[in-house]
Amino acid sequence: EVLLVQSGAEVRKPGESLKISCKGSGYSFPDYWIAWVRQLPGKGLEWMGVIYPGDSDTRYSPSFEGQVTISADKSIRTAYLQWSSLQASDTAMYYCAKTYSSVWPENFEYWGRGTLVTVSS
Amino acid sequence: QSVLTQPASVSGAPGQRVTISCTGSSSNIGAGYDVHWYQQLPGTAPKLLIYRDIIRPSGVPDRFSGSKSDASASLAITGLQAMDEADYYCQSYDSSLRDVVFGGGTKVTVL
Numbered sequence: 001e002v003l004l005v006q007s008g009a010e011v012r013k014p015g016e017s018l019k020i021s022c023k024g025s026g027y028s029f030p031d032y033w034i035a036w037v038r039q040l041p042g043k044g045l046e047w048m049g050v051i052y053p054g055d056s057d058t059r060y061s062p063s064f065e066g067q068v069t070i071s072a073d074k075s076i077r078t079a080y081l082q083w084s085s086l087q088a089s090d091t092a093m094y095y096c097a098k099t100y101s102s103v104w105p106e107n108f109e110y111w112g113r114g115t116l117v118t119v120s121s
Numbered sequence: 122q123s124v125l126t127q128p129a130s131v132s133g134a135p136g137q138r139v140t141i142s143c144t145g146s147s148s149n150i151g152a153g154y155d156v157h158w159y160q161q162l163p164g165t166a167p168k169l170l171i172y173r174d175i176i177r178p179s180g181v182p183d184r185f186s187g188s189k190s191d192a193s194a195s196l197a198i199t200g201l202q203a204m205d206e207a208d209y210y211c212q213s214y215d216s217s218l219r220d221v222v223f224g225g226g227t228k229v230t231v232l
């Protein structure tokens with residue numbers, strides 16, 4: 001069974017840093033892209049970027065490039081999304097998702113349950 | 122404003138057929154990029170519903186079907202059920218933006 005287990009909810013103050021995680025199991029982790037998708041409260045889905053754990057090839061949405069960093073450690077089957085300085089506008093649910101194949105672009109076949117990030121002073 | 126345009130809401134009575142449109146342009150759907158559809162039930166993560174325009178993943182009822190023509194795609198739900206109340210999103214790729222793009226989402230209400 002394919003599973004993507006995301007880290008728990010986080011509460012941070014503006015200006016703080018944060019790294020959230022997504023651990024994959026039940027498939028060959030290096031061979032499929034892992035994407036991060038943001039959902040602001042009451043809003044739609046926004047693709048942030050994607051990483052191929054096999055060689056760490058990373059692509060960012062122009063909307064998020066420079067704002068976040070995506071990384072992965074294939075030895076522990078985990079992908080990461082990190083911020084160096086959070087803003088209140090980063091308050092959202094963040095989902096990781098595994099692609100259907102190793103081709104890019106691709107659809108997102110399996111999703112994690114999401115990590116709720118709250119940024120408030 | 123989303124690159125892919127979806128109606129904000131559609132509704133139908135139980136048993137009826139509803140369709141959700143996803144209108145793009147020559148740099149995304151019209152360029153031949155695949156369209157995928159997701160269902161997001163309240164308070165849950167999105168779920169892949171249709172991929173590569175018309176294919177249903179294993180376990181998705183055949184009440185759900187996808188189609189594509191020119192720069193638009195559609196999701197049809199036949200035999201509408203209360204459990205189908207959810208938000209639905211289309212997704213494709215835009216070669217001009219070099220970006221995965223989602224539609225703004227459509228809320229389906231069962232009357």
